[in-house]
Amino acid sequence: MSDDRLRRSYDMLLAIRADTGNDRGGCPPVERIASLIRREEDEDSRLALLDHVMACPFCQPEFELLRVAERASGEQARTTDP
Amino acid sequence: MAEQSDQVSQALDQVLARFAERVRYIGIRHGLTGSDVEDLLQEVRLRLWKALESDEKILGAPASYVHRTAVSAALDVLRRRRARRETPARLSRPSGLSVLGESPAADRMVEEMELQDQVGRALEQLIPARRSVVKMYLSGYGREEIADLLGWTEPKTRNLLYRGLSDLREKLTAMGIGPEALQ
Structure with missing residues (x-):
C-alpha cells in the first residue's frame, strides 16, 4: 500500500473519530500541548503526548494553532531582535 | 481623540x-x-x-514581545474554546472521503471502513517511537518537521520513519491487507 493510500486511510480514520464523538476526557490540557512544541518534557513523555495528539481529531488542530503562533512570531523575533 | 485612535490602529x-x-x-x-x-x-x-496603548509603545515593541504575546494569545483562544466546549474544526487536509466521490458504493464504503480500522489497529501495535513518527508522517508532517519537534537528527528520524512504515505494512499484510489494497 502506498504512502498516499495510508495517509488517506488515516485521514478518514480521524474524520470518523471526529464524527462519532467529542468526549475529550482523555485529552491533555492545552498547556501540555504547548510544552510539546517547546520540547519541555522528556522524550518518553513527548512521544506519548504526540501519540495522542496525532491520533486525536480535536487536539491536532489545537496543536497546529499553537505551532503556527510559535513559528510565525518566533521567526520574526529571531531575525529582528538584537 | 479619533486621530490618536487612528495612529494606534495604524x-x-x-x-x-x-x-x-x-x-x-x-x-x-x-x-x-x-x-x-x-x-x-x-x-x-x-x-x-490593551498592554501598550500608545502608537509609540506599539511601534517600539520588540519582536520577542510580540512573540510572547502571540503564544499566550493562542493558548487563551484554545482555553476559551475548551471552556465553551466548542468542538475544534478539523484540519482541512485533503480527505480520503472526497477521493471516494460523493456517493461511494456501499460495498466500497464498507471496505474502506474496514481498511481504516485495520490501519488504526496496526498502528497501535508499533513500538512507541516508531508509532509517533509514523502518525505524524501520515498526518502530513515532513521529516524535517518531525525531527525538529522531537529534537532528533534527520538520519535518526528517517530511520525510525522507514522502519515504522515497514513494520506497519508487515502488520497490515499479516491482517490480509496487501500492497494492492484499495488502490
Whole structure:
C-alpha cells in the first residue's frame, strides 16, 4: 500500500473519530500541548503526548494553532531582535 | 481623540503585518481554517493594544514581545474554546472521503471502513517511537518537521520513519491487507 493510500486511510480514520464523538476526557490540557512544541518534557513523555495528539481529531488542530503562533512570531523575533 | 485612535490602529497594523502574513501562510498550509487564523490575529491585536496603548509603545515593541504575546494569545483562544466546549474544526487536509466521490458504493464504503480500522489497529501495535513518527508522517508532517519537534537528527528520524512504515505494512499484510489494497 502506498504512502498516499495510508495517509488517506488515516485521514478518514480521524474524520470518523471526529464524527462519532467529542468526549475529550482523555485529552491533555492545552498547556501540555504547548510544552510539546517547546520540547519541555522528556522524550518518553513527548512521544506519548504526540501519540495522542496525532491520533486525536480535536487536539491536532489545537496543536497546529499553537505551532503556527510559535513559528510565525518566533521567526520574526529571531531575525529582528538584537 | 479619533486621530490618536487612528495612529494606534495604524501602529498595530504595521507591527502585525509581517506576523499576520506568516500566520496566514503557515496556518493555511498546515490545514487550519480561516477562522482559527483570524481569531488568533484578533486576539494578538487586542492584547497589544490593551498592554501598550500608545502608537509609540506599539511601534517600539520588540519582536520577542510580540512573540510572547502571540503564544499566550493562542493558548487563551484554545482555553476559551475548551471552556465553551466548542468542538475544534478539523484540519482541512485533503480527505480520503472526497477521493471516494460523493456517493461511494456501499460495498466500497464498507471496505474502506474496514481498511481504516485495520490501519488504526496496526498502528497501535508499533513500538512507541516508531508509532509517533509514523502518525505524524501520515498526518502530513515532513521529516524535517518531525525531527525538529522531537529534537532528533534527520538520519535518526528517517530511520525510525522507514522502519515504522515497514513494520506497519508487515502488520497490515499479516491482517490480509496487501500492497494492492484499495488502490
